[in-house]
Amino acid sequence: MKIEVRGLTKTFGSATAVGGVSFVVNEGELLGLLGPSGSGKTTVLRLIAGLEVPTAGDIFIDGKRVNDLTVQERNIGFVFQHYALFKHLTVFDNIAFGLKIKKWNRRDIDQRITELLALMSLEGLGGRYPHQLSGGQRQRVAIARALAPRPSVLLMDEPFGAVDAKVRQELREWLIRLHTDLNVTSLFVTHDQEEAMEVSGRIIVFSKGKLEQAGSPADVYEEPATEFVARFIGSMNIVAGVVRHGQVQVGSLEFPAPGFSDGQTLQVGFRPYYVKVAEDPARYRQQAKLRHIYFLGVAYRLEIETPDGLILRSRMNKEEFRRCHFTVGQAVSFAVTHFRILPQEGAGPAIEAKPGSPIAGPLTP
Numbered sequence: 191m192k193i194e195v196r197g198l199t200k201t202f203g204s205a206t207a208v209g210g211v212s213f214v215v216n217e218g219e220l221l222g223l224l225g226p227s228g229s230g231k232t233t234v235l236r237l238i239a240g241l242e243v244p245t246a247g248d249i250f251i252d253g254k255r256v257n258d259l260t261v262q263e264r265n266i267g268f269v270f271q272h273y274a275l276f277k278h279l280t281v282f283d284n285i286a287f288g289l290k291i292k293k294w295n296r297r298d299i300d301q302r303i304t305e306l307l308a309l310m311s312l313e314g315l316g317g318r319y320p321h322q323l324s325g326g327q328r329q330r331v332a333i334a335r336a337l338a339p340r341p342s343v344l345l346m347d348e349p350f351g352a353v354d355a356k357v358r359q360e361l362r363e364w365l366i367r368l369h370t371d372l373n374v375t376s377l378f379v380t381h382d383q384e385e386a387m388e389v390s391g392r393i394i395v396f397s398k399g400k401l402e403q404a405g406s407p408a409d410v411y412e413e414p415a416t417e418f419v420a421r422f423i424g425s426m427n428i429v430a431g432v433v434r435h436g437q438v439q440v441g442s443l444e445f446p447a448p449g450f451s452d453g454q455t456l457q458v459g460f461r462p463y464y465v466k467v468a469e470d471p472a473r474y475r476q477q478a479k480l481r482h483i484y485f486l487g488v489a490y491r492l493e494i495e496t497p498d499g500l501i502l503r504s505r506m507n508k509e510e511f512r513r514c515h516f517t518v519g520q521a522v523s524f525a526v527t528h529f530r531i532l533p534q535e536g537a538g539p540a541i542e543a544k545p546g547s548p549i550a551g552p553l554t555p
């Protein structure tokens with residue numbers, strides 16, 4: 191079922207945890223709510239679940255305003271960061287908990303739990319207690335418990351926050367498969383941008399109780415709408431310069447900025463893979479010194495310094511890197527092949543340079 195929030199606001203005393211937020215989670219969608227610690231993500235989830243009362247704004251589930259409904263009446267499944275399983279109850283009884291409250295009969299409970307244990311790859315573990323499970327298994331039990339009463343929507347707050355990196359990766363892949371099988375409208379909170387990008391069909395980026403951007407993982411990565419999103423998602427070179435004759439000038443770098451007036455200071459962002467670096471000083475127009483080479487496993491990151499003291503990051507795939515014979519300290523040439531002019535805080539959207547626009551000197555063949 192679709193979730194819609196309009197102008198959702200929550201203040202605690204004089205502090206605004208969530209400030210006038212509107213968004214939609216479409217039917218069957220798996221949407222990631224991403225933001226740094228304290229940005230208001232948990233509060234949004236708790237408001238939708240009915241665990242907090244909004245200061246202002248409305249919440250709709252399947253088109254029906256639910257502000258005045260109790261937690262139980264909203265029929266929402268909720269998964270918390272820490273397993274929050276009942277320690278004294280078996281896996282079976284943990285999953286059955288909500289069903290017993292809803293007075294399901296024994297046969298239906300048994301049937302539902304057998305179904306869920308299979309779905310969660312937990313067969314044979316119904317009789318165990320939480321302390322006899324791995325972290326990943328415990329979290330799957332928590333999700334099974336939330337799904338047991340067939341909720342109309344599933345809310346998950348940092349569902350994989352308490353497990354190690356390897357299990358976390360397995361759980362992400364497992365959640366994607368589960369969601370593909372069940373198609374329950376799901377909203378999950380994370381502060382981990384990689385997790386949000388990998389798991390979500392769409393991402394909402396949050397900062398200081400406000401929605402910064404909503405879009406597909408590719409949208410928010412490739413076309414950050416604000417400086418905050420540009421800095422928060424992935425790695426981005428961000429430089430600032432003053433507009434002169436329609437170009438933002440940053441030392442010897444020039445970025446076309448049509449429509450901006452002379453004297454205006456603008457920030458320009460470009461991903462490391464749009465910084466092309468060559469050993470041949472004549473290959474590109476810009477000159478720099480290679481400061482560091484970092485091996486990233488799947489690629490290399492080069493850190494270069496321009497004669498003006500600007501430090502930029504470049505990313506190069508392994509094959510390309512192996513064809514070159516870089517040594518730290520050597521002179522290199524470089525070009526920036528794609529960039530975005532980032533909006534100032536509170537200003538309009540980012541302006542994108544056309545792919546391949548040669549803004550730091552033309553790419554010589």
Ligand SMILES: Nc1ncnc2c1ncn2[C@@H]1O[C@H](COP(=O)(O)OP(=O)(O)OP(=O)(O)O)[C@@H](O)[C@H]1O
Nearest residue numbers: 202206207225226227228229230231232233234381
């Ligand atoms: N019950 C409360 N009373 C007072 N302030 C609160 C309460 N709950 C949350 N806050 C404040 O509201 C802001 C948003 O908190 P929230 O937990 O929603 O953020 P978050 O993005 O989920 O952070 P995290 O990732 O650390 O859980 C924070 O500044 C927090 O201190």
